[in-house]
Amino acid sequence: MKKVLLLFVLTVTLFACKDVDEIINPNYNMTFNFTQNWDGEEITNPDYQTTVYTNANGEEMTISKLNYLISDITFTDKDGDVTVIEGYNIMNARDGVNTQYTPSRKISEGEYTLSFTFGFDDEDNIDDAYTELNSPPWGWGVPDELGGGYHFMRLEGMFADNTGTQTPYLYHAIRAAIVMGENPETEDTSFKVDLGAVTITQDTSIEIKMNVAEWFKNPHQWNLNELSSNLMMNAEAQRMISANGKSVFSLGTVE
């Protein structure tokens, strides 16, 4: 009897070490690699602050900072059943911080369409809810007066304005604040990005590309001379950012 009990304890102890999921489900690990390019030309660390890009409006600009957040990566199968990787990934593209995202949630074999949310949708964009995002170095919070919550992206740099002067731009994406002040009203300007089909038969690495030029291209040809800063307090600018963002991301190599 004692022996049986001990065997039982032994077995429990053994299994407590293991992720039970792993034993029961033949699931695969996903690695998401976030890369950035300017119309196909890869943007790497040495390009920041130095490489001059020309945007759709003809303005010459450099990039100093490109930090962004995505959430709820979703795999949808043919029957419309979804597997959501709940949670977010915040990254610093310049320094390569978190540009590789390996969530613990695993995905079963199958054919899917892949999507994610750029930023946080209203359900997840809860003021003060994420200690990591409140903490240095991210500077990710949005003031209460603007409806609180978090930034979706901080794209910052310099451009030559129409007098040729080097001028800062701060292309910050947040949830639009339609009414500011003590009782702010907001509008969800996060958006869903559809990346198309992926087939999972093994542990898989998925590249998610951002074409930074697209933020300035369509449907709104961005005019930095008119819209370079204070965009967080400009609901119309947030709607335009949200609209332009829809063509920014695409699926890269899947292997």
Add this chain to the structure above:
Amino acid sequence: MFFRKTYIIFYVACCCFLITSCAKDEKDNLEDEGYEPTPLSLDIPSIFEERISPPVIPQDNPQTEEGVALGKKLFFDPILSGDNTLACAGCHKPAEGFSDARQFSPGIDGIEGSRNSMPLFNLAWNYQENFFWDGRSSSLENQALQPVIDPIEMHNTWPNAVSSLQATSDYPELFSKAFGTETIDSTLVSKAIAQFIRTLISSNSRFDQFLRGEIELTESERNGLQVFEDENRGDCFHCHGDPNNPLWTDNDFHNNGLDEIFDDLGRGAVTGDPREFGLFKTPSLRNLAYTAPYMHDGRFETLDEVIDHYSEGLVYSETIDPLMKAVGEGGVQLSEKDKADLKAFLLSLSDESFINNQDFQKP
């Protein structure tokens, strides 16, 4: 019967083995001499606990009562300096927010450096562990090794500092209590000092009391916070944090538009990257009431001068941070009222109970 027993013992042993192998984080006891200093958990303020990530405490230097007490004694003791005249506290004075009211603090030979002393508080929450204005030091332990041998600060050698400590009547025993050995070395000195510095926590300013729902802010302080957060006015929060980040810094490096030409390359001198020339670590805005003068070189004596800098004193240089967006007009052009309110808000982040905390005074 005999076999039964061996089996049982075998199974028990197996279980124990498995249980221990599960507990990966268990620290291996360095020297198992039976003596263990008394663990001391950091007193994490509720507003930090709720809002930000936990503090950084290295695995190999846990906080202990004896370690902190020793670190405190060392911090205030001039014995570490070459001529026994200058303690850490000589340039990091409790009443001055553990910084120095002098623009540059002379070392034991009367030579001044070119940077203003830095205040010391909430440093366990510096997640990137970049210490000094330029972030050249990568941990508090590593940092504590440097002033002792810096020729313009305490100008000593470590062998000399260690033998002075070893020759005293009390230090060997205090090291033994803190670390289980009477043999002093620079690593143990730095560990003890780092433990003490981690206890220097400031979280009881008027603004903290407001966050905890204990008091109301004045109208001026409230408006000042709005100026601080308003993109069209101060827009300070992108670097210095907001009420959800009670550290009031991003601990990152920026050029905030002080100079056209740099005498001091700051972060760039450490990394060698020209894109980082003239960048310095964002200081916390806590305890400004006690930490004048301001900026890495202590160029501004008053907060009014600091505010005027952001309002109309910005100058362009190639590495200027884009957040200094109004550099073309010299700054964000605050009204006199907004300036006064911004100042009132900044001062609401000062914590009198921190500078007067008896635990942090000279023993």
